[in-house]
Amino acid sequence: MTATTENLTTDHSRAVADGAHSHGRGGTPEASRADRKSSFALADFVVPTGREEDWRFSPVDRLQRLFAGALTGAGPVVTAEKDTAVTVERVGRDDARLGVTGAPGDRVAAAAWESFGEATVVTVPRGHVDGRHTYLAVNGDSADPAAEHLLVVAEELSESLVVLDHSGTAELAQTVEVDVRDGAHLTLVSIQDWEEGAVHLAAHRIRMGRDAHLRHIVVTLGGDVVRVTTDAAFTAPGADVELLGLYFTDAGQHQEHRLFVDHAVPSCKSRATYKGALQGDGAHSVWVGDVLIRKEAEGTDTYELNRNLVLTEGARADSVPNLEIETGEIEGAGHASATGRFDDEQLFYLRSRGIPEADARRLVVRGFFAELINQIGVPLVQERLMAAIEAELDKTMEAAAR
Template identity: 65%
Template structure:
């Protein structure tokens, strides 16, 4: 069984949406605010929470988050400046406002932020790594700002490991002409609950490659928002996720084309295995009336490897001008089915290797797009580890 939508050349027909429930109005009308009062605790029926396990996220909805549950370690390229600053630093809060409850609780509770700055015209000679490690179950807020000053170039990798309960803000500022790659890897141990608001703001001719990789943790919900502020901006958003039994992995993207001549590409792919594995992908793209000559395409694919897993996929494209270069989206959820397995096994290939072949094939092109060899190698290793688990799902044996 495969569910597919493919609108490679969507037209300017206003709201263009697929999904069981029609979203409430335009994405442009969604409330954003720095104030807790403006974005109350959700009941779970709101559009942006309707797929989420609100009960498991409760601790992160509260206003009184602590700051001690995660440690932050940075290993920076020599060209890059790393600071730990107080919350009143003027550079914080410049990449858009919080758009949902966990984003607003994260904003109001953090005490210190980590700022990674790539100075103007600097080209980082190596990857800068920011590691957030969960050390206790206490609900915690954290804030990271990555600033690529004009005409700088760098790759910054955020790693999340250990186990924690974290509401996080990742601000990404890409100034004029800068080329920045930000990779966020969620590879938490069991028990982790993580909500992360990524807010990116791009200047003139700025390029951002934004990569999200989610493997571990009980509940992981990442909401990357991207806003273009001047012409010539380009964003490539790539995501890869692999959900196991009872894991909830949610990725909600919003690309705001507010100005002309910008380009966005979104490609997210996920695999699911085991009962109760649930993934959600929502891709909102808004092309405002002023954003002429916009070029956008988003794609989500899911591969369901076993029974009892559920993938929700909702692309939304709102187009307020007819003067665009291109706009489209595609979504498909397919199963690794008995026929595929039979075909490969009938060629002498044992079951575990057949699954490996199919899953590797599914992710191959995407991994290649990341363009950071260290990250690519780690991803391949993580996928192999997930596949080891998948054999235990098939055979019912416990995981090692």
């Protein structure tokens, strides 16, 4: 197990405002996040070796077919359930709406861009407000390397909830573009519940309009290797992004979540909260949170938090929060990260009231995840996630009994 803990208070943000650098583990200065390459061309990215900052935690030996860029396999099938006002359509790669959220930031994302033939576009019309949600089932049944492209457009002043539910098996390089336009409110939930053997690398690229609000929720449960990179960029003042994540990493699984929030305009707000539990030999989770506050982004308010709960021996969690600040005229900025085992005081409290140890451990884990799950807002999805967590806890209890 690797434990990394860093904290930065809002007062400290002013102290590092001039010429600040982001820091990785151990306080080692890294190049500015603003300088990292982005391009639509695969040839602009070399094949990663695992020594690069963006890939140093990833099992690159298991990703070689996606690095190669020949993603010609049959991608997962997307089926939709929606209300009548929201449109879901298949479009060609020459559709003018595609690519507006920015260029890919790594080789697999560029391969996904070059390889897809058609894209699925979800459009929530201007001013649309409805309590129902749009549900997209993304089901794979092929292990051949494939590319997929999804675009979600929340038009001006709309309010909506969109769920992407991944299941089956796949070796997939995926792009999810999210265009939240002026005054729109969007909740996007992406669930990765793949079968054993699946490999899924997803690049979520987000563009925020003026006074737009996005709640972006990532839930990772299944698959051998899952890596979700989320890049959020503000284009006008007044926007607000919540990045929420939940993951349960089992034996042999690699689950990686990387965030980049680019505060390039004044008076925007971002919050990131990711929680994960790990169990089993070889379980490996990675969380990297990068926040860049550019010189022009006065009035920024940002905070990022990662918590990891290690349930058994043999599991490892890497957690790296990074904060780079180029102006002192901000509302606040901070980050925190912690990795540890069960809270002995909580367990003692529950056991002292007659609750058996196994049940007490279940209660602690349920409480650890409950706050995030309750924010999803879709009862069927919430119930399914709690059932999945219960199933994972059953594995822990069975292993402890042996």
